Amino acid sequence: MVRNFARWMQSVDDRTEVPPAELLPSKIRRPRPYIYTETEIHSILREAKRIPSWYGLQTHAILFGLLAVSGMRVSEAIHLRDSDVDPEAKILTIQHAKGGKNRCIALSASTAKVLATYRAERQYFLGKNALAFFIQESGRP
Known part of the structure; x- marks a missing residue:
């Protein structure tokens, strides 16, 4: 140019x-992506579970686990809406992904179960009117 x-x-x-x-x-010239080893992923998840929570929600661990198993971008996971997560159909819908397009991600049965459990616990402690899937204990996305 x-x-x-x-x-x-x-x-x-x-x-x-x-x-x-x-x-x-x-x-x-873009930097080479770093691929985390299984041991490093387990270490990240173990540390994320240690983040204090008034209600015992494991939001950070669930978020990092979802990133590890789905290949989602961090911004996609953070901006997930509650309506984008369908554990029964085992599908995540990413709104406005790269290029402004929507895309779907298939979930394993175990991931869908973890997300359903997290949603139920989150709703129990923070209420059912959440628009965002991942919510801070203050109620903010």
Whole structure:
């Protein structure tokens, strides 16, 4: 992009220098993703369970566990609405995913059971009128 602008600018002002191609790499180099080992995931979940909770809800552990088993982006999981989670059908619906599209994620029976249990406990302690799936004990998403 810089080189293209410089070429255009050179047509307007011949004093403009166009940088050599090797000076500014054209490809974006993204860092390699880090893949957590099973041991690291268990360690994260164990520590998340230690986060204090007035009601005994394991919100952080459930959130991190869902991320580990589903491949969801953090922002997708945090913004899950209660209506996006269907444990009976074993489906999560991600609203406005990458590219603005909706997508569905199939859940294993054990994950669906954990999410259903979390929802029931959350509703018992914090009420049934939650729009967001993951709620802080203050009642905020």
